[in-house]
Amino acid sequence: RARLGAPKAITATAHKLARIFYTLWTxxxxxxxxxxxxxxxxxxxxxxxxxxxxxxxxxxxLTLQETPVPGVS
Incomplete structure (x- = not known):
């Protein structure tokens, strides 16, 4: 199963690009x-x-505090 990681990722990326291209084209x-x-x-x-x-x-x-941390955006 671990060996299928890269091919699946490549296929997913190609599919996403195809959808973007199709949307822009149409x-x-x-x-x-x-x-x-x-x-x-x-x-x-x-x-x-x-x-x-x-x-x-x-x-x-959880209480949020906006304090800038150096080196982190």
């Missing part, structure tokens, strides 16, 4: 890259949401 729109910041923000929100859920399952309350 709607006659230009491709707009969201940028790394967009994906980093989504990742941060997903991590926070998962941590809140896990804390609630364990009976804790």
């Amino acid at each position: 709607t006659k729109q230009l491709y707009r890259d969201s940028g790394a910041e967009y994906y980093e923000q989504q990742y941060k929100e997903r991590v926070i949401r998962n941590l809140k859920r896990k804390a609630q399952e364990l009976g804790y309350t």
Whole structure:
């Protein structure tokens, strides 16, 4: 099963590119890259949401504090 990781990932990437191409082709729109910041923000929100859920399952309350950490965005 571990040997199927790379071929599955390649197939998934090709499928995603095909869907993007098809959508752009049929709607006659230009491709707009969201940028790394967009994906980093989504990742941060997903991590926070998962941590809140896990804390609630364990009976804790999660309090967010916005403190900048050097080297981490």
